[in-house]
Amino acid sequence: MLAETICSAVSAAGLGIAALTAYRKRFLAATRIAAYALVPVGLVLTGVVQWATEVVFKPTVWAGFGLLGLAWLLFATTRAVERRRLAKAPGPAAPPEPVRGGPARPAVAPAASRPATGTGTGGRPEDRRQPPAAAAGDDFSDIEAILKKHGI
Structure with a gap:
């Protein structure tokens, strides 16, 4: 009743x-x-105002929202604990995790993915060489030239 009176006064004003x-x-x-x-x-x-006041001012409605939030929190917690357990101990007793795109199989020949011809690095990380430090300085000289061109 109070909400209806307030809404009527606001409308009149x-x-x-x-x-x-x-x-x-x-x-x-x-x-x-x-x-x-x-x-x-x-x-x-x-009737929107009456519905809103019934929802907002009833403690039982808020208790219901609280219980729904608690249920969601429990579901989320159990899901997180279950995932953590599966990640730590994927033994034979643990159920297999679903894999998207088909079953996970080991590669037939892991070394076959390296290029047969190329620059001679062989695809191994230890064979790759880092560019010399002077090459990095050249990149910055280009940037400095651009900045000087624009007066910065």
């Missing part, structure tokens, strides 16, 4: 402001203000 705005010959703004002023009364008449 809004319509008064709309009337003053129309008196000043600002009809477009007055129409917009009147439209906003009629929204609270429309919400009261459709």
Whole structure:
């Protein structure tokens, strides 16, 4: 009952402001203000305000929301613990994890993925060489030249 009274008072005040705005010959703004002023009364008449006040001010509704949150928290916790256990001890007693895209099989020949011809590095990390430090300095000299060109 109190919420309906407040909504009616807000609407009456809004319509008064709309009337003053129309008196000043600002009809477009007055129409917009009147439209906003009629929204609270429309919400009261459709029952939305009564439904909202019943939900917001009832402790049993909030207890229900609390129980739903607790249930979600328990589900999330058990899921996290289950995943952690599977990651730590994937023994024969643990159920197999589902694999997307088919069953996981070891590669037939792991060395076959390296290129047969190429630069001679063989694809091994220890054979790769790092560029010399002077090459990195060249990159910065290009950047410095661009900055000088623009006066920075």
